[in-house]
Amino acid sequence: MHSLTAFGGPQGHFSMMLSTFVRQRKDVTEQELLEYNAFCQLLPGASSTQTLTLIGYKRGGIPLAILTLVMWLLPACTIMGALSFLLSYFDGQSFNNRIFQFIQPLAVGFISYSAYRLFKLSVNNPITRIIMAVASLLVYFLFKSPWIFPGIIIAAGIATNFSDKRIPQQGVPPKKIKWGNILIFLALFMLAGFLSETARKKEWPNRGVYNLFENFYRFGSLVFGGGDVLMTMMYEQYVIRPNTIQAEKNNPRALRMTQKEFLTGSGIVRALPGPVFSIGSYTGGMLLRKKGTGMHILGCVIGSVALFLPSALLVLFFFPVWNNLKKYAVIYRSLEGINAAAVGIMTGATFFLMKNISMDVTDGSTAHILNPLVIIATFLLLKWGRIRPPFIVIACLLLGWLI
Secondary structure, three states: OHHHHOOOHHHHHHHHHHHHHHHHOOOOOHHHHHHHHHHHHOOOOOHHHHHHHHHHHHHHHHHHHHHHHHHHHHHHHHHHHHHHHHHHHHHHOOOOOHHHOOHHHHHHHHHHHHHHHHHHHHOOOHHHHHHHHHHHHHHHHOOOOOOHHHHHHHHHHHHOOOOOOOOOOOOOOOOOOOOOOHHHHHHHHHHHHHHHHHHHHOOOOOHHHHHHHHHHHHHHHHOOOOHHHHHHHHHHHHHHHHHOHHHHHHOOOOOOOOHHHHHHHHHHHHHOOOOHHHHHHHHHHHHHHHHOHHHHHHHHHHHHHHHHHHHHHHHHHHHHHHHHHOOOHHHHHHHHHHHHHHHHHHHHHHHHHHHOOOOOOOOOOHHHHHHHHHHHHHHHHHHHOOOOHHHHHHHHHHHHHHO
16 A cells, blocks of 8 residues: 555655554554664665665565565556556557657756755755765766766765764774675676676677666666666666767667657656656666567566665665664765765756757747746745645646647
């Protein structure tokens, strides 16, 4: 029931967890849920998914944690995977898909609001303001660089550790932590990278499967800041990068999507309950759809599994050592910089995406005139309105159909 009714992103999900699993079912205490949520904020990946996984882990160990994860992902991932088939069918039937014409500016409006909301929470001192400003500029001007996102995240985490005045070390941290389990996560990360690069260089049959798994596993391992940062990384990977001259020369068979295809999926996912990371099912299916129905389905499965797998591994491997980890101030200092960088990434991406959406109001086109208005209206409705995100998406679909 939670997976079918949890709208509103991580913040909405948390309030529903508090109501369902604390007050109604009493699966966990309020203090436990707050601690789980705080712990998951320190990790990359989908925080709502990780928190629910920990609730299952607390009640029934690894088996129930895995079952909880599957039940949470299944509805949204199934619907988003089906959407990739639906859009492919429309293309094949020469369908006039004007109903989706305002989904792209809608998606930009959502990203801009997320940047604004996180700015108020994460950017509150000189160093975080500097990190955000630098990250915004780097993302805007170097969006096509494959190293820009991980580079910014790593640099930001280091930068906020040069001073210990804001977050001093309390007490003596433990001298030894058992890291054995995390080796499985790292080994899978390196194996995926090795197979993907080998498949590309040696032109293996169906090399796209290996590339897709590596891409999504990497996204799930590095994304801080939620679904909007994830979609920014995906946009760079599959829409911008494959169309650069160097990429065309070195990797002409790279996985790719059009801007319209990607932003349509990133807008529709807002109307669904469940994790925003379910965009992976849609994206994976769209990337392999031209290779036949079987590969299309496989792309949806890989897009779901590979993206959520790092989140599950990290939370289950790190949680047993959480009591020791939370004694290290360096963890919280790094998170301060990483969160500020996430705001900068979304801010830079907002302006980069806006320049790729037609807004020439002088050409007489109704859509071009309404595109900037949709972005502004979406932002304002999320900030001041009481309309829930799914209804904003439905309104944009109706607007596209009527105009």
